[in-house]
Amino acid sequence: IREEFIKELELLKPLLGCQSASKGNIRSISANTGDSCSSFSSPSTTFSNAETVCILNIHVAATQSFPSRVLSFIHDMPCGSGVSHINVADSTSEYSRHSYQDIHISARLMDEFMELACENTKQDVETCGILGAFLKDSIFYVTTLIIPKQEATSSSCLARNEEEIFAIQDEHSLFSLGWIHTHPSQTCFMSSIDLHTQFSYQVMLPEAVAVVMAPTDPARNYGIFRLSNPGGINVIRECDERGFHSHGEPSDGSPIYEECSNVYINPNLRLEIFDLR
Secondary structure: OHHHHHHHHHHHHHHHOOOOOOOOOOEEEEOOOOOOOOOOOOOOEEEEOOOOEEEEEOOOOOOOOOOOHHHOEEEOOOOOOOOEEOOOOOOOHHHOOOOOOEEEEEOOHHHHHHHHOHHHHHOOOOOEEEEEEEEEOOEEEEEEEEEOOEEEOOOOEEEOOHHHHHHHHHHOOOEEEEEEEEOOOOOOOOOHHHHHHHHHHHOOOOOOEEEEEOOOOOOOOEEEEEEOOOHHHHHHHOOOOOOOOOOOOOOOOOOOEEEOOOEEEEOOOOEEEEEOO
């Protein structure tokens, strides 16, 4: 692995401006935009061989179709903190007949996503990201956040160049466990467009979730939802409408979507972020 990183670094040196240096003359490289709202600092990562020592302190991931690990954010969380369950006040999960496996998400995921979405949020424009997870001992661990190229308005967000997302998921053997997006000036809920987007994830993986970040909602600033199963799934499957529209109630009396009661915040998970914009 070390040799692979060294080879990657040699290829990236012309792009990053990295030069050979002795241990007494280490050059620090930063891609910081200077805007505290749109950047955050990751731990420095050192790559070295007999001739070169280079510290990468990357604040904003380089935009590439298929970025290497060197050009992504990597945050390591300290061990020792406890895992906490996200409580659902008025859970409607009893309506779903499907048994879901538990999901653990990084304690930093939502905060880091909101930091990356900050500029869009100020302009009342939505931002979306894709959640990547691995499965171990019947538990899904969300450790990767992919911010794709996207087109957005104040009430919608559409990912572009999806082949870039698939390439990262394939390279890291990740499940697509749903998505996260902002409601910059709206409350925390699932719109009709959100429901159709969620359907595309949930039919592929029943555990897939939709995380809604609503920073201006005085009641709650985030929610983790999925379509009720089978009620909500059947309603959206039979709906051919596009844009904002209304949906009928599921025939089994369940709500069309519900809060997830199988999600846990895990401060011991590593978080890796790929910003492809």
